[in-house]
Amino acid sequence: MEKGERRFLKLTILSISLMISAASAIAVTLPMIKNQFPEIDPATVESLVTIPSFTMMVFILLSTFIIKRIGKKNTVILGLSLALIGGVIPIFVTNFTIIYLSRFILGAGTGIYNSLAISLIGEYYVEEEQQKMLGYQTAFSTLGSSFVTFLAGILVNISWNYAYIVYFFTLPIIVMVLLFLPQDRQSDRPAHREESSRPSKQRVNGMVIYCCLMMFVFFALIMTIYTKTSTLIVEQNYANQGFLGTGLTIASLLGALTGFVYGKIRHFLKEFTPVVALVFVSLAYFLIPYAKNMIVLTVILVFTFLVVGLFVPYMYDILLPGAPENSANLAVSLAMVACNLGSFFSPYILRGLGMLVGNEQTTASYTIGGIIYLFMAVIFVLFNMNTKRKTVLAD
Structure with missing residues (x-):
């Protein structure tokens, strides 16, 4: 070509x-x-x-x-x-x-x-x-x-x-x-992704299930920004509340910039890319309830979307080579459905988590989300350690 x-x-x-x-x-x-x-x-x-x-x-x-x-x-x-x-x-x-x-x-x-x-x-x-x-x-x-x-x-x-x-x-x-x-x-x-000319049954493996679960939880929690932030600024009586829509647009557009440099960041952070992303998103969630004004809130939202742009491509980055042979389309389809289901059920999940801990206040949704994101970061660290151990044993 x-x-x-x-x-x-x-x-x-x-x-x-x-x-x-x-x-x-x-x-x-x-x-x-x-x-x-x-x-x-x-x-x-x-x-x-x-x-x-x-x-x-x-x-x-x-x-x-x-x-x-x-x-x-x-x-x-x-x-x-x-x-x-x-x-x-x-x-x-x-x-x-x-x-x-x-x-x-x-x-x-x-x-x-x-x-x-x-x-x-x-x-x-x-x-x-x-x-x-x-x-x-x-x-x-x-x-x-x-x-x-x-x-x-x-x-x-x-x-x-x-x-x-x-x-x-x-x-x-x-x-x-x-x-x-x-x-x-x-x-x-590519040679290592060649498919047989004969029809083959598509299937899932542990990597596909792992990626789908992580993406489901991630999107269920990230929707907090869209479903709870407007309520938060009303409850805390922010000035210029109408700026929220503009702030989210600015954050989303600037977050897209991360996508253009994802390859370089991934090369530098390697398997710790999602860990860093989740830790920083967690930090942002802990800070949002204490923003107190639209300028600080917008800065935190920009920061959040910048690191979100690292997590999503990383998940597909490990999903594509990790899916069973000839099953990449099915794996990606399931991951996308997991993202949509996480977004759809987000309000109910957040409400259920609030009831579980006995605190359904808006600020609690961010705190709970921040804790779960930290827990996910730990899971990724353990997953990477286990993968390295298996690689060493295989060698």
Whole structure:
């Protein structure tokens, strides 16, 4: 493959992640939709943001079987096409039922190609190059989501329908995949990841289960920032409370920068990358209840998102080579479902933990989260020690 082709292939694989998290971009349209459809229950209107997450989880699991039937490139094209159709339908219709169903289509399409945003990196890149690409993937996902959310916020001032124009950005990604992503070929895969030409049963192992559990807990706790911070600043009577949304956006965008340097940090910290990330996130959680003003809180949030950008790519970094042979797609699919389930059940988990320790105050959610993150860091240290011991014994 020529140097120019490799560059376009890399950009194409990364571009697949740009619209993965775009489902919530149209949250800004909800008040206008409620006004236009007063007969519709407000909770149903609000579910326009969350419905895609449900169908996404279902089709992330089904994507493994779709890939077997039509191949990886065709699966990406199918998923992106459905996401495009489901995303732009509300521009052209005023029937709420059709708009509602279109969100199911958007989630289904996104779920179909979601896991391939990661597994294609594992197929075409190894070692340090793979680490760099996983960091870039996290950054592209965050930047894409932030950009379309920002643009939707501008377009909604014309009409709420216009905000859905942002989903047309899926179209150039489809074109790039058609032009630059090769058809599934044996020769495209690294030698140590070669798959048999005969169909093989995909399965999971201890590494897959371990990664899924860690990611489930991580996302269940990280959602505290989104579900509890607004309550915290009201309870503590912060000034300029409306700045929270801007603060979260700034923190998210700056956090994406970590993805671009993840490869270098991973090379330096090696297997201690998640340990360092979890310790610093834990520290941030202990500090948030004592921020007392929006400036300090925003600084802590930026700090938190910077280290979060280390944890997620690291988990995929160990998952891809650690999954059973020919089972990378299934492993990534399960990990993504674990992330979504952790986010979905987060409010209930936080409430249950508060009841368990006899303290359901908002500040307690951060303290409990900080303690669990420290406990996770210890688990990673023990896991790494056990892995090294097995390696020495094997040698």
